[in-house]
Amino acid sequence: MASAPNTILSELGFRFDPNNLYQQTATQVLAAAELLDLPTFLQLILAQPKNELMVHFPVRMDSGSYKLFKGYRVQHNNLLGPYKGGMRFHPSVSLDDVKSLSLLMTMKCALVRLPLGGGKGGVQVDPRQLSKGEMMRLTRRFTSALGDNIGPDYDIPAPDVGTNAEIMGWMADTYMNITGRAQRSYGNAVVTGKPLAFGGSEGREKATGQGLVFVLEVMLPAMHIDPAKMTYSVIGYGNVGSWTARLLKERGSKLTAVLDHTGAILNHSGMDADELAAYVQQNGGVKGYADAEAIDTDTFYKHEVDVMIPAALEQMIDESRGSQINCKVLAEGANAPCTPLADRMLEQRGVQVLPAILCNAGGVTVSYFEWKQNRQAERWSAQKVDDELRRLMHAAADRVTDLAKEKKCDMRAAAYCSALQYLDEVYEIRGVFP
Numbered sequence: 337m338a339s340a341p342n343t344i345l346s347e348l349g350f351r352f353d354p355n356n357l358y359q360q361t362a363t364q365v366l367a368a369a370e371l372l373d374l375p376t377f378l379q380l381i382l383a384q385p386k387n388e389l390m391v392h393f394p395v396r397m398d399s400g401s402y403k404l405f406k407g408y409r410v411q412h413n414n415l416l417g418p419y420k421g422g423m424r425f426h427p428s429v430s431l432d433d434v435k436s437l438s439l440l441m442t443m444k445c446a447l448v449r450l451p452l453g454g455g456k457g458g459v460q461v462d463p464r465q466l467s468k469g470e471m472m473r474l475t476r477r478f479t480s481a482l483g484d485n486i487g488p489d490y491d492i493p494a495p496d497v498g499t500n501a502e503i504m505g506w507m508a509d510t511y512m513n514i515t516g517r518a519q520r521s522y523g524n525a526v527v528t529g530k531p532l533a534f535g536g537s538e539g540r541e542k543a544t545g546q547g548l549v550f551v552l553e554v555m556l557p558a559m560h561i562d563p564a565k566m567t568y569s570v571i572g573y574g575n576v577g578s579w580t581a582r583l584l585k586e587r588g589s590k591l592t593a594v595l596d597h598t599g600a601i602l603n604h605s606g607m608d609a610d611e612l613a614a615y616v617q618q619n620g621g622v623k624g625y626a627d628a629e630a631i632d633t634d635t636f637y638k639h640e641v642d643v644m645i646p647a648a649l650e651q652m653i654d655e656s657r658g659s660q661i662n663c664k665v666l667a668e669g670a671n672a673p674c675t676p677l678a679d680r681m682l683e684q685r686g687v688q689v690l691p692a693i694l695c696n697a698g699g700v701t702v703s704y705f706e707w708k709q710n711r712q713a714e715r716w717s718a719q720k721v722d723d724e725l726r727r728l729m730h731a732a733a734d735r736v737t738d739l740a741k742e743k744k745c746d747m748r749a750a751a752y753c754s755a756l757q758y759l760d761e762v763y764e765i766r767g768v769f770p
């Protein structure tokens with residue numbers, strides 16, 4: 337929880353709510369801005385998104401009846417380039433959560449020095465309840481409701497929780513048809529995370545997990561942890577969780593526990609990350625996986641590992657979970673998985689927290705490569721994508737490590753400071769219009 341009202345947020349009329357994700361995130365960013373003594377105008381600009389769009393749209397269901405859905409797109413900041421950020425399909429999508437994730441995207445792009453701004457969107461829906469046809473109609477209708485509020489030069493969506501390459505393909509196709517972009521060049525650059533055959537990039541599916549592994553490559557040796565010998569646990573075995581695990585398997589790390597929405601499993605001898613991924617693909621979750629014992633959620637959190645990787649939803653690690661966690665390093669694959677109180681508790685308990693805007697920046701970085709390839713009508717090899725991703729992730733991790741030392745602050749504050757320094761430098765050059 338944010339422990340006290342922030343003065344900038346109070347000035348903007350926010351009613352203090354310590355459980356509100358947006359206020360938690362903005363308070364942390366503004367605390368880093370204070371640490372840098374950034375000008376008040378910059379803090380005011382970053383404390384609210386530029387645009388918040390909410391749309392309601394009908395979709396014909398397979399039964400012949402119609403349902404009305406609520407969708408969002410929040411465009412936080414485009415100082416550095418077009419807005420960029422995922423589209424989430426989940427029943428609990430809310431405006432405050434989307435705002436929070438869009439602010440994190442601004443910070444993430446600035447930290448990695450990408451020429452992109454921050455955005456995020458989503459639809460309040462449980463994708464597991466929809467048939468493929470319903471999902472396609474929902475995606476197309478949502479995209480048409482957004483209309484020109486997205487675009488390859490303006491705002492570029494990507495996959496997030498509950499969305500995938502197929503959905504991105506429908507989104508790009510719809511946009512191209514309704515805006516006439518189908519007749520022009522690089523219209524498919526409106527969306528990233530597309531299928532390979534329709535302008536997707538090599539390496540995009542695994543990108544977030546790959547980026548996290550590159551960050552660990554830099555960070556773990558400094559913490560005297562050897563990836564080839566370490567044990568780790570994962571919360572969420574979807575795109576981010578399962579790819580991180582599959583790539584850590586190549587380095588010899590031992591996956592001992594996993595928790596997802598279906599249950600938790602444990603195997604002290606280690607589980608095969610690829611086999612588990614195939615099992616989850618077939619069965620929808622880790623529950624029932626034969627090569628591990630079922631455990632309860634408390635046992636999962638108390639289980640001792642070198643590294644824990646939350647890769648599910650926001651705010652899952654609150655104060656009580658923070659008191660149970662038994663690891664040396666917590667590497668945030670998910671966005672905002674820890675509440676501020678949990679953060680403080682983990683720090684007091686000596687757990688090193690590696691922040692989400694660094695750890696999961698691999699996704700948006702390869703999305704940037706995809707956008708660039710589409711616009712330049714190029715196709716990069718998997719090797720080139722990996723090499724470029726490693727270079728940018730290592731540079732970002734080094735920046736965070738150096739600033740943490742310089743400012744004598746934790747890694748989260750250092751990551752925000754690095755992003756804010758860059759934004760400040762560009763605002764200094766551009767000024768505020770008029």
Ligand code: NAD
Pocket residue numbers: 495496497498499544571572573574575576577595596597598621647648649650669670671696697699700
């Ligand atoms: P996903 O939909 O592929 O997987 C989500 C996982 O979370 C699933 O395994 C699900 O079982 C688990 N989960 C859901 N509710 C849970 C609960 N109550 N308890 C335990 N587990 C639960 O999503 P993803 O794309 O892997 O995204 C995961 C996180 O990473 C999100 O915070 C997302 O914003 C962030 N992220 C994703 C990407 C990307 O490229 N996919 C990039 C950056 C950040």
